[in-house]
Amino acid sequence: MTPAGQQDTAELRAAAGHVGRRRFLTVTGAAAALAFATNLPTAGAASAAEMDARKIADDPFTLGIASGDPQPDSVLLWTRLAPSPYEPGNGLPNQRVAVEWELARDARFQRVVRRGYEIAHPEFNHTLHVEVGSLGAGRTYYFRFKTGKWISETGRTRTAPASGSKVSSLKLAAVSCQAYHDGYFTAYKHLAQDDVDVVFHLGDYLYEYAVNSAGGARNYTDRTLPAVFNRETQTLEDYRLRYALYKTDPDLRAAHAAHPFVVTWDDHETENNYADDLDENGNPPAEFLVRRAAAYRAYWENLPLRRPQQPVGPDLQLYRRLRWGRLAQFDILDTRQYRSDQAYGDGVDVPGPESTDPRRTITGATQERWLIDGWRSSKALWNVVPQQVNFSQRKLDLNAVAKVSMDAWDGYPASRDRVLAGAKSAGIENLMVLTGDVHVGYAYDIKADFDDQASKTVGTELVATSVASGKDGAEKLPTWDTYTKANPHMKFYNGRRGYVTVDLGLESARADFKTVSAVTTPGAAITTAASFVTEAGNPGLKPA
Incomplete structure (x- = not known):
């Protein structure tokens, strides 16, 4: 896709931002402050200490993995770290966590085509949205995440066919x-x-x-x-x-x-x-x-x-x-x-x-x-x-x-x-x-x-x-x-x-x-x- x-x-993104700023001009006092506080990353997103992932004692991938919005040359991969999913903060400290991701052509990850690291920020509730580009069109891929000693389940995703290509089904x-x-x-x-x-x-x-x-x-x-x-x-x-x-x-x-x-x-x-x-x-x-x-x-x-x-x-x-x-x-x-x-x-x-x-x-x-x-x-x-x-x-x-x-x-x-x-x-x-x-x-x-x-x-x-x-x-x-x-x-x-x-x-x-x-x-x-x-x-x- x-x-x-x-x-x-x-243009759409700029319009959305303009609408958001304009609407907030109508929201006064504590309400405006609270709305911004709940919706915008703080300076800590860049400066918070990074946690040693080896100290995560329980499985952090309790909420699974996902992918979405397939495009011909890229996929979007998602996960959220939550060793204690029913607790505020997911059972993690207010620190960044480094997470490795892998994308492969096979479910056993013997043909890895892309890998990298992303930071799960506490300001975003330790969620990750990884956009992996430079991929082949119309292909099936397998993905997973790793942090510390923990490895997520394996997911399957795909890219869309090439733009303008003839597709039969x-x-x-x-x-x-x-x-x-x-x-x-x-x-x-x-x-x-x-x-x-x-x-x-x-x-x-x-x-x-x-x-x-x-x-x-x-x-x-x-x-x-x-x-x-x-x-x-x-x-x-x-x-x-x-x-x-x-x-x-x-x-x-x-x-x-x-x-x-x-x-x-x-x-x-x-x-x-x-x-x-x-x-x-x-x-x-x-x-x-x-x-x-x-x-x-x-x-x-x-x-x-x-x-x-x-x-x-x-x-x-x-x-x-x-x-x-x-x-x-x-x-x-x-x-x-x-x-x-x-x-x-x-x-x-x-x-x-x-x-x-x-x-x-x-x-x-x-x-x-x-x-x-x-x-x-x-x-x-x-x-x-x-x-x-x-x-x-x-x-x-x-x-x-x-x-x-x-x-x-x-x-x-x-x-x-x-x-x-x-x-x-x-x-x-x-x-x-x-x-x-x-x-x-x-x-x-x-x-x-x-x-x-x-x-x-x-x-x-x-x-x-x-x-x-x-x-x-x-x-x-x-x-x-x-x-x-x-x-x-x-x-x-x-x-x-x-x-x-x-x-x-x-x-x-x-x-x-x-x-x-x-x-x-x-x-x-x-x-x-x-x-x-x-x-x-x-x-x-x-x-x-």
Whole structure:
């Protein structure tokens, strides 16, 4: 995958910094000081004493390893040192730690192609983001980390095909919504064994809600979680510890070790249903931005993201463009950070003047222009948009004027209309939207006019169900009859947990919705609930 042009990237980064500085001018006194303190490295990042790694008595790689955002000539490698992951500071002193990394062509590391050392700084919670360049395109690599006497597990990653190269296939997986307290991450156990090139995480990597000593629905009988998790996340320390809890899950660790991830967030990585600088409880924006600064900092620290995504104050440039030769272009969106406040107090409601106001936006004007401009210059066969919330119209009842979700694109129809008009003007023939958020699997035909089912089908939306959120769920939920009748463009609806895989080819794309029967008990088998095909140049889902 290749990033957007250097000039484009530089402009976006500068804009993000400007927005962050400008916003902080509105945050006064102690709030501003706290936000900066939780979000900016201190002078100690350069001058702190370096720890003798030989003194690390316990395994520091308890949170696993990961890779992300593959490009044709480079990979991004991640880890976090945490010999005591459930303690503030990870059980390490406030000192730097030198860590060696290795990248090889084989899992036994007999053909090492790159190695080096990086410093894990306490200011970044002893996390590492190692960008390894000068690599061959379209290749599989293996990686690991070493410090003191300790060696991490081995991970597998890959580079993207060369820019502009002819590529015949790509298999991706899409996942979302992994509430630890709702069940086991069994879907990840199966995904780790699945043969995919890259995984897209579409949001809600963690939840801010309290997790009790039994792990919620996991109902532990052989372990007791510390009381530090039994509260809602608010501070930088809270968010860091919550990532530690999630990343000690063996199935999540296995998936990260097996495949490169491309991540974007939704709301729960910070707070439920927030919109820009407004939280769901009506607190002053200045107060919420302090919390957002902490959440964004912890998100960057704990996910395999590159340097352009490092936050500035309470802002983080997460939307970005990646490519897979000439087969696919991925425009990863952020529909949370720049959106207008939800209409009618959030929740569900019938559309009205407030929600249909053409000035409203779910992406922000800058990101919207960036998306459409990227389509105009795209040479890819498939233009894929990984993003957070339901894009297609989803009527929630059978009334003449049905209620819709004000948190999804239905609450921002002018935004959706502009995006679809932009795709049409750019000549995009094979539009595919990947979505999370709703804890069910959906497959939609995207219509030119959702209120006219005879209108042209202009793309496909695939909604990945949750990994754990919503507990076990059911194959057919009580709303199944209503939703499928109210939305003829909805071709699939399943309420189990799992993930979706997509095989992109030169002639068609195939989607397989994979589900498990339970997550409140571990070990459930994986099954394929349904499969669909959409033809290149002829949008519309057909059973495979």
